[in-house]
Amino acid sequence: MELDCRGMRCPIPIIKLAHALKTESSIRLLSDDPATLPDLSAWARMTGNKFTQVNNETFDVKKGN
Amino acid sequence: MRFLGGSVLSVGSVTTFQSEAPLHPAAAEFLGDAFARGWADPSKIHQESRKVALVLNEAKEVYCQHLGLRHDQINFLGEPSLGFHLGISGLIEAESTFYHSAVDRSEVFAVASGVRSKVLPVDITGQYVAPTGTVVDVITYQAVNGETGIPGVSPNGFAGKVFVEASPLISLPKKWNSALWDARSWNGPAGLGILAIADKGWVNPLPHNDSRVTPGSFSAPLAIAGAIALENYIRDFNEHESKIRALNAKIRNFLITQLEDVDIAGDLETALPHLLSFSLLYVDAQLLVDELDKSGYAVDSGSACNSMNMQPSHVLAALGLLTHGNVRMSLRADHTEMEIEKFLSVLKDLVTKIRR
Numbered sequence: 036m037e038l039d040c041r042g043m044r045c046p047i048p049i050i051k052l053a054h055a056l057k058t059e060s061s062i063r064l065l066s067d068d069p070a071t072l073p074d075l076s077a078w079a080r081m082t083g084n085k086f087t088q089v090n091n092e093t094f095d096v097k098k099g100n
Numbered sequence: 101m102r103f104l105g106g107s108v109l110s111v112g113s114v115t116t117f118q119s120e121a122p123l124h125p126a127a128a129e130f131l132g133d134a135f136a137r138g139w140a141d142p143s144k145i146h147q148e149s150r151k152v153a154l155v156l157n158e159a160k161e162v163y164c165q166h167l168g169l170r171h172d173q174i175n176f177l178g179e180p181s182l183g184f185h186l187g188i189s190g191l192i193e194a195e196s197t198f199y200h201s202a203v204d205r206s207e208v209f210a211v212a213s214g215v216r217s218k219v220l221p222v223d224i225t226g227q228y229v230a231p232t233g234t235v236v237d238v239i240t241y242q243a244v245n246g247e248t249g250i251p252g253v254s255p256n257g258f259a260g261k262v263f264v265e266a267s268p269l270i271s272l273p274k275k276w277n278s279a280l281w282d283a284r285s286w287n288g289p290a291g292l293g294i295l296a297i298a299d300k301g302w303v304n305p306l307p308h309n310d311s312r313v314t315p316g317s318f319s320a321p322l323a324i325a326g327a328i329a330l331e332n333y334i335r336d337f338n339e340h341e342s343k344i345r346a347l348n349a350k351i352r353n354f355l356i357t358q359l360e361d362v363d364i365a366g367d368l369e370t371a372l373p374h375l376l377s378f379s380l381l382y383v384d385a386q387l388l389v390d391e392l393d394k395s396g397y398a399v400d401s402g403s404a405c406n407s408m409n410m411q412p413s414h415v416l417a418a419l420g421l422l423t424h425g426n427v428r429m430s431l432r433a434d435h436t437e438m439e440i441e442k443f444l445s446v447l448k449d450l451v452t453k454i455r456r
Contacts, residue, residue: 045404045412046424050382070404073417074424077363081381081422 037063041092045070049078052096056084060098067092115439116398117429119246121287127329131289134321142320152320159327163294166334167281168272173296176318180293181207183280184265186314187295189215189305191238191261191277199231199239201252202418205265208240209414224420226250226366233260243270246285247402247415247428248365249375261301268330269337269372277301286333288326292318337374340433345373347431347440352376354444359451363422376429377402379416383425383454391450397443400428 036059040048048066055062064071064086075086075094083099123131140146142153160174177183184207192198198217200208203226212219220228226245230253233239237260242252244267255262256274264272264279268286272279276298283292297313304313337344348368355362361381365371380388385403392399402413403426412423427447 044410046382046384049424053382068404069410070412070417070423073412073420074422076420077379077422078381080420081361081363 036061037065040064040066040068040071042067044068045074049074053078053082056096056098062096063089064094064096065092066094114393114396114398115435115443117431117435117443118398118400119428119430120284121430121432123289123325124287124329124332126332127288127325130328131321131325134324139321155324156320159324162327162331166268166330167266167294167296169296173298175295175297175313176323177293177295177314178291178318180280180282180284180291182314183282183293183295184208185211186305187278187280187297188238188240188263190297190302191263193236196236196238196260197233199233199237199258201226201228201240201242203245203248203250203415204240204242205246206414208265222418225370226252226419228253230255230257233258235259237261238263240265241273241276243267244372244375245415246375247413248377248419249371249373250366250419251370251372266296267372268334283322283326283329286326286330288329288333289322292322292326294326336433341373344431344433344435347435347437348373348376350437350440351429351444352378354448358444358448365416365419365421374431376431377416377421378427379403379422380425380427380451381422383451385425385427387454388425388427388450391454392446395446395450397446400430402426402428 038051038055040051045068048068048071052062052064079086084096085099086094086096088094140148140152142149142156160171163169163174164171188211192215198212198215199220200212201220202222222228239255239258239260240263241255242265244251254273261277262273262275264276266272266279266281279296281294284290295314352364352368355364355378363379365377385401389399389401402416403424404410404412416423416426
């Protein structure tokens with residue numbers, strides 16, 4: 036699933052991502068908010084989910100166990 | 101000015117946890133008197149000017165005693181931020197590499213951008229692997245991080261020169277070459293910095309014609325009021341440190357047990373107890389700060405939505421902490437346990453509402 040959050044400011048991309056993860060196990064997140072990268076790292080640490088950065092605005096997120 | 105008598109500067113019944121604390125009453129009383137009498141220039145030879153010079157000298161003694169300095173090392177600055185340039189650039193030579201932490205202030209990054217420099221990445225506790233450097237290299241030592249209360253990494257093993265972003269609550273390291281304090285860090289007046297220069301290794305980066313270290317355009321009443329505020333601040337802190345620590349512990353405990361998904365900066369065992377920074381997952385800081393304000397609580401925030409340039413706090417990002425939903429609190433001796441309990445109850449209600 037692709038979740039396009041470009042143009043949205045923090046914390047909306049992370050909120051939308053968490054919401055989408057309730058039904059999906061793998062999401063490609065598009066976000067150009069400068070807080071997304073540091074917040075994804077902190078969010079993954081806090082929630083046990085995982086992500087990899089594909090490029091500046093693209094992140095592949097996988098639901099943790 | 102008409103607005104001074106109106107409601108613009110009237111604070112009302114707000115409990116403030118913001119870093120900008122009111123000037124200490126003893127310092128405020130002195131300032132009113134000093135400005136009312138049109139205080140004289142201490143460099144002149146009139147009776148009143150000589151009196152100012154004497155009082156300024158006494159103020160220097162206070163700074164010496166509390167900041168661990170010699171009389172001749174003290175320089176007053178009317179613009180504290182200028183001290184970063186003076187203090188650091190004065191140590192840098194053509195062959196120097198300038199090392200600084202990723203959680204240093206933006207003024208340090210600004211100086212670093214003009215020289216050969218290396219940013220030291222930090223872990224979640226604010227620590228980095230300290231470089232050894234060579235004798236011509238320069239490093240900054242941030243005694244305590246102003247956003248999180250996390251202490252800096254000791255520069256004692258560094259071979260080169262040391263600039264200290266200093267705090268009145270932490271002693272200078274064994275070896276230092278220049279050090280800067282902002283009077284606001286001890287509830288002193290804004291517009292007053294203390295730049296200390298040790299004996300060796302510093303060359304004035306400003307094109308002066310004489311031997312002065314700073315431009316010298318500081319306000320004598322502010323320098324004296326700053327000393328009064330410093331004396332009181334240190335005394336109050338020593339007297340109330342355990343109370344402030346207990347309030348900080350109470351808030352941390354509440355956040356962990358009563359609110360889910362909270363990222364708290366630092367550990368109270370090592371951090372200074374009057375500062376606290378925490379981030380709430382899935383919470384818009386702007387909304388939370390506004391709602392707290394409406395409920396009578398003023399807090400700071402390092403989240404992007406609260407900053408002028410819409411960038412998240414580089415300190416939170418460097419530490420790997422959540423940058424949205426951030427709340428920063430400064431605790432003081434006059435905060436009561438009951439005030440904190442009320443605040444926490446309001447905070448919990450608002451966070452629950454915002455997350456819904």
